[in-house]
Amino acid sequence: MxxxxxxxxxxxxxxxxxxxxxxxxxxxxxxxxxxxxxxxxxxxxxxxxxxxxxxxxxxxxxxxxxxxxxxxxxxxxxxxxxxxxxxxxxxxxxxxxxxxxxxxxxxxxxxxxxxxxxxxxxxxxxxxxxxxxxxxxxxxxxxxxxxxxxxxxxxxxxxxxxxxxxxxxxxxxxxxxxxxxxxxxxxxxxxxxxxxxxxxxxxxxxxxxxxxxxxxxxxxxxxDCTIHFDFGPRRKNQNLKTVFGSPEADYSTLVKLCQQQLPVRYDEITIEIQERLKKELLLIKQQDYVSFFLINWKIICYAKEKDFYHVGRGSGANSIVAYLLGITDVDPIELDLYFERFMNLYRSSPPDFDIDFSTWDREDVTKYIFETFGTNYHAALLGAYVTFKHSGAVRELGKVFGLPKHEIDKLSDGKYNLNTLDELSKLVLKYATHLNGKPNYISIHAAGILISEKPIHYFSATNLPPKGFPTVQFDMHIAEDIGLYKFDILGQRGLGKIKDAIAIIKKNHPDVTLPDIHYAKPFFTDKRINKMISKAECIGCFYVESPAMRMLLKKLGVNNYLSLVAASSIIRPGVAKSGMMREYILRHKYPERRKKAHPVLWNIMPDTYGVMVYQEDVIKVAHHYANLDLGEADVLRRGMSGKYRSREEFQTVKNKFISNCRKNGEPDTVIFEVWRQIESFAGYAFAKGHSASYAVESYQSLFLKCYYPLEYMVATINNGGGFYRVDTYIHEAKKHGATIHPPCIEKSNIETTITGKDIYLGFQHIQGLEKRNMIAIVNARIFKSFISMDDFMERVSLSIDQLDLLIRIDAMRSFGKDKRTLLWEAYRSHHISYTNNNQQKLFKLGSKKVSLPAFNITPLEEAFDQLELLHFTLQYPFILLEKSISSTLAADDLANYINEQIIIYGYLVTAKNTRTSKGDRMYFGTFLDYKGYWVDTVHFPPVAKRYPFSGKGIYKITGKVVSEFDFITIEVTMLKRMPYVSDPRFDITYNRKDFSKETGPVMKQIY
Structure with missing residues (x-):
């Protein structure tokens, strides 16, 4: 009714x-x-x-x-x-x-x-x-x-x-x-x-x-109004049924493609390889996923035709079929990847293929998918629900109730005493709780594309976001429930770095012949690359550059491909949270420790010393240790990836896990410890093939960084950096012998460029410089260089504000005049030189010569101009200090002060905010010392609360030097951001001293 x-x-x-x-x-x-x-x-x-x-x-x-x-x-x-x-x-x-x-x-x-x-x-x-x-x-x-x-x-x-x-x-x-x-x-x-x-x-x-x-x-x-969809475990696959006209044609094509690629991928085709391929092909056919593999193959073929770089990740990387089709570059035979993680008869969904392209190429690949498979609305982007979060709901409700901004900020940030709030503020908090978690609007899934046999409107209406691709009005969970399995096409800056680095190398070293970057196996045994990894000299290199990975690489002493695969998963929060990261390191470094492993777990996972590291380890343990069938084990796999819906289903499997172990005579202490480790994986563990894919891309990046560090750093900068800010990669380039130049109207392009060892920052780094003006400068100098300020102003029409930016960043140094002189000329002549590009001038107007005094521009003034206009300085940052540092202790001295209190100065690179198991806030800091080398710190909750970070700058760090597994950190007891000198551009009393005395020979070399 x-x-x-x-x-x-x-x-x-x-x-x-x-x-x-x-x-x-x-x-x-x-x-x-x-x-x-x-x-x-x-x-x-x-x-x-x-x-x-x-x-x-x-x-x-x-x-x-x-x-x-x-x-x-x-x-x-x-x-x-x-x-x-x-x-x-x-x-x-x-x-x-x-x-x-x-x-x-x-x-x-x-x-x-x-x-x-x-x-x-x-x-x-x-x-x-x-x-x-x-x-x-x-x-x-x-x-x-x-x-x-x-x-x-x-x-x-x-x-x-x-x-x-x-x-x-x-x-x-x-x-x-x-x-x-x-x-x-x-x-x-x-x-x-x-x-x-x-x-x-x-x-x-x-x-x-x-x-x-x-x-x-x-x-x-x-x-008269009924509707039905199948949501059962054996539900029908709703994806596109065939690629080549019929299921039979699809399967024969898949088999043919795999057979063709066997001798390409393998020097020796063993019985093991043949049996694995046969087993996979039969199961793929039985599970009705042939077209799913062929669609991914067609996407990869298109990308290769366009010379787009890609990385195939996800559980599909456990598949030899995916390896032969070129969807992934991970050899499941070499890594002994667990077949049942890839697919089994109980698994209700196909394997995941997360295919990464560079951010620039991803849009074109998406367009290809829609043009090829999406006619008559058979393809759509996957939707996602954006829900109200408590803080955002407080802000929205605060506006609705008419609270002033400062009160809304206070409520949103949680900086209030509940007992002192008025009734209106309490109402805001009350109703924010009710809104929390409820849908606010529909957005787009980060990567998912649906390709369906039926028109996509059979399942949902679609929106049309600015990207121009139809987007369904439901999320990935509903899609999987109904039998629509997504194709994940992601954008990744790391691949853009690789592609651009190769192009830059070919331009800067035209006589060099580079190896095929897609064939990464030779990189795995390269001694120079593995030495870099063992020293954690991986800045700019995809997944292995973060402070946490730098720490883990040193602790483990990683110096080969298999260890890097393990490290890529060990670093994940699930393994760390369970305490098994530390246990893995102990067993890796000290063989005697391996005797503590449970014999059953050791037999299941000998390559990880009986420690659960990968998602498939959970399946192995559930199947072989707790005697669950593969279907029940897959419930655990979906449970820890966060994709399951039924807590009841998960609880049933948990009860059976415990019951079966007890029947096998296992003591409760061991059973519940193993289960604790499984639960801690929730939402975080990687499939081994996924980790291997990350390791492959890391090795590709490391090869370029190892042999062509300057070109690779330029590519990194042009692709938006990575884990760190741009200035970190500029510093890294300096360490490898580069000379860094500010933007220059004669030498620079929009992006950063390199000639020999000279790196010229691109115009895109100048804050506030308009893109159209960057293009105008580059276009104006194509046929002739700029010979003077008047010449420049005549050929490039800029407002005085835009011209001011270029002069102050010293982009016009090619005219042989200092910045103050150029600024004076610009402001004086601007009313004459400002032209309309659409109107040709009959006569060239000159300007009267004026004699100006000699101006002295100090490094300190340059530094402040660069801080304002680039948001970083190319100068030695320690010249900015109001007072010279009182301690010359550096990172390479710390090994001599283990367990001692020290004072060291560091330029803040990044700080990671995290919480303890009790919910208290703490930090991990990363600094550069005055010589330009890494200093790592840990800030436990009492110190984090008493001495918080206060933005970029140079800090005086007081703390205890500790070493764990040969990785040195400082447990901070006091932190103070050091004051900078007054900005000399606005201080007429500033004494222009000789700053060259502030830099030692090391600084001249690195900074």
């Missing part, structure tokens, strides 16, 4: 989750229920799933509105009707056009027009699928209306948007947030009625007791 029901996917309107709606229906004893969200079908599939699970017959539709004006409610008779509605809704969302006052013809849908809407538009003809919706408040009007004559067309139209008065208040707040108005200014027409809530079915029908025909019509209409 309820035909118009909203979930909270009636965004910024409804307040009820889909499962709560079903609970309301169950409480009423209803056998059938319908979801009709406002201009949205986000919740439909999950609603159907929950309804079917609870033995309620589901129906779906759309409440069609312009603004908050309800035009009509459309109900799908069946799945084909849902397709019609999604196509209709998508067309209007894509083109941002209003909905028509009357619905178009639908073959498989019913349309209900509200009573008042019919009166307004004086509609007097109704087709067989059209009805008039009567609300409780319309009954008295109906008695005196000519519409009462349409007896067969009258149905009950009661709206359900919230459950109670509190949720009605939340609804009003959501509407105010949506309209960006104060709650007191929210128009009546922009909100629902307080009566729009679920009422007892008997009460609803009792209101229509005088109109039994309306009740009968409503029941009949409701019964």
């Amino acid at each position: 309820f035909l118009n029901n909203h979930s909270y996917y009636s965004l910024r309107y409804g307040t009820i989750a889909e499962d709560d709606l079903i609970q309301l229906a169950l409480q009423q004893g209803l056998k059938q229920f319908i979801l009709t969200d406002i201009n949205n079908t986000s919740g439909c599939l999950n609603f159907v799933r929950i309804a079917q699970k609870n033995n309620i017959i589901p129906g779906v539709g759309i409440d069609v509105r312009n603004q908050n004006q309800q035009l009509y409610v459309c109900l799908a008779k069946n799945n084909e009707g849902f397709l019609e509605l999604n196509q209709f809704l998508s067309d209007h969302l894509h083109h941002k056009k209003e909905f028509p006052a009357q619905a178009p013809y639908f073959k498989y849908c019913h349309v209900i027009y509200p009573f008042e809407q019919v009166l307004t538009y004086e509609k007097n003809y109704f087709s067989t699928n059209e009805y008039i919706g009567i609300r409780i408040e319309d009954i008295n009007k109906l008695r005196f209306s000519k519409l009462s004559l349409y007896k067969e067309k009258l149905v009950i139209l009661h709206t359900v948007s919230f459950r109670n008065k509190k949720e009605y208040n939340i609804h009003r707040l959501l509407r105010a947030i949506d309209k960006n108005v104060l709650l007191s200014k929210l128009p009546k027409e922009e909100q629902g009625s307080p009566t729009h809530k679920m009422i007892p079915i008997n009460d609803l029908c009792g209101n229509f007791a005088d109109y039994p025909g309306i009740i009968k019509n409503t029941e009949k209409l409701l019964q």
Whole structure:
């Protein structure tokens, strides 16, 4: 009897989750229920799933509105009707056009027009699928209306948007947030009625007791609206079925491609390789994933044709078929990758292929996918729900309640005493709690693309975001539930570095012949590269450059490919949290420690010394240690990746895990310790193939860094850096012998460039310089260099503000004049030189020669100009200090002071904010000492609270030197940011001393 029901996917309107709606229906004893969200079908599939699970017959539709004006409610008779509605809704969302006052013809849908809407538009003809919706408040009007004559067309139209008065208040707040108005200014027409809530079915029908025909019509209409989707464990694969016309042709093509690539990938094709390939191919066919592999192969083929670099990651990297197709460059035979992590008969979804491209190439690959597979809406980007977070909800509600900004900031940051807050502030916090976690708006999944056999609108309406690709209105969990498996196409700066570095090397060293970067195996045994890794000299190199990885590489003494694969997973929070990272290091470094391993776990995981490191280790332990079948083990695998939905299912497997171990005679202490390790993996552990993919890319980067460090650093800078800021990579280039030049109108391009060992920063680093002006400078000098300021101003039309930026960064040093002289000339001549590029001049105007005094620009002044305009300085940063450092202790001295208190000075590179197991905040710091070498610090909670970081700069660090596994850190006891000198550009009393005395020979070499 309820035909118009909203979930909270009636965004910024409804307040009820889909499962709560079903609970309301169950409480009423209803056998059938319908979801009709406002201009949205986000919740439909999950609603159907929950309804079917609870033995309620589901129906779906759309409440069609312009603004908050309800035009009509459309109900799908069946799945084909849902397709019609999604196509209709998508067309209007894509083109941002209003909905028509009357619905178009639908073959498989019913349309209900509200009573008042019919009166307004004086509609007097109704087709067989059209009805008039009567609300409780319309009954008295109906008695005196000519519409009462349409007896067969009258149905009950009661709206359900919230459950109670509190949720009605939340609804009003959501509407105010949506309209960006104060709650007191929210128009009546922009909100629902307080009566729009679920009422007892008997009460609803009792209101229509005088109109039994309306009740009968409503029941009949409701019964005519059913929809079904399969969410079972053996659900049908909804992805594109074939690539080459038929399943048989697809399979034969897949086999042929693999056979062709066997001799390419392997020097010797062993029985083990042949058996593994045969096993995989049969299972892929049996599981109906042949087209899934072929689509990924076609994507890779296109990328190779376009010379796009890629890395294939995810559990698919455990597959020899993926290796032969070129989807990944990880050899599962070499690494003994666990087959059952890749695929098994119990696994309900295909393996993951996370395919990375450079950020610049990803857009083109996505376009190819849509053009090749997406005709007639058979492809779409995957959606994602952006939910209200507590802090954001506080800000939105603070505005709605009219609180001043400083009070909103205080509430949002949690910097308040609850006992001193006024009632309005308490209301903000109260309702922020209710909004927390509820959907706010639909966005785009970071990487997922769906390619379906049926039109994508069979499952959902689509939005059209600025990128221009249709995007479904549901997330990855719903997609997997329904049998739509995503193709993950990601953008990654690391690949852009590799591609650009190779191009820069070829330009800077035209006589060099580079090896095929895709064939990484020779890099794995390169002694120079492995020595770099063991010393953690990996700045700029993808995954291995972070402070945490630098620490782990040194502790483990990593000097080969297999150890780097392990390190890539050990660093993950799950392994670290379980305490097994430390245990792994101990067993790796001290063989005697390996005797502590449980014999069963040692037999299962000898390569990791009986320590669970990878996702597949959990499957192995569950299967071989706890005697769970592979299906049950896969529940654990999905559980720890965060993709499972049923806590009940996970708990059942946990109980069986414990029960089976007890039957095997295992003591509870061991059982629960193993289970603790499994649980700690939740959401964090890598598949071994995934880690191997990371290691392959790291080796590719390390090869370039090892043999062509300057070119690689330029590529790193041009791709937005990596873990660190740009100045860190500039410093790294200096360490390798580069001379770094500020931007130059004669030598620089938009991006950073290199000639020999001279690196010229690009114009893009100058803060505030407009892109069009960068292009104009580069274009203007194509045929002729700039010979003077007048010449430059005549050929490049810049505002005085833009010209000022170039002069102060010393980009015009090629004119042989200091910055002050050039600034004086620019400001004096600008009114003459400022030209219109579209108007040719008849005469060249000169300017009168003026004699100026000699100006002296000090390194300190240069440093402050660079700090302002680049946000970093190319000068030695320690010249900025107000007072010289009192300690000359450096990083290379620390080994002589183990367990002693020391003072050292460091330039802050980065600080990692984390929390202890008790929730207390602490930090890990990374600095450069005055010689330019790394200093690592740890700031435990009491120190972190008393001596917080206060931005970029040079710090005086007091602490205890400690060493663990030969990695030295300082446990900080006191931290103080050292004051800089006054900015000499604004200090007329500044004494221009000789700053060269501040730099020792080391600094002249590095900085």
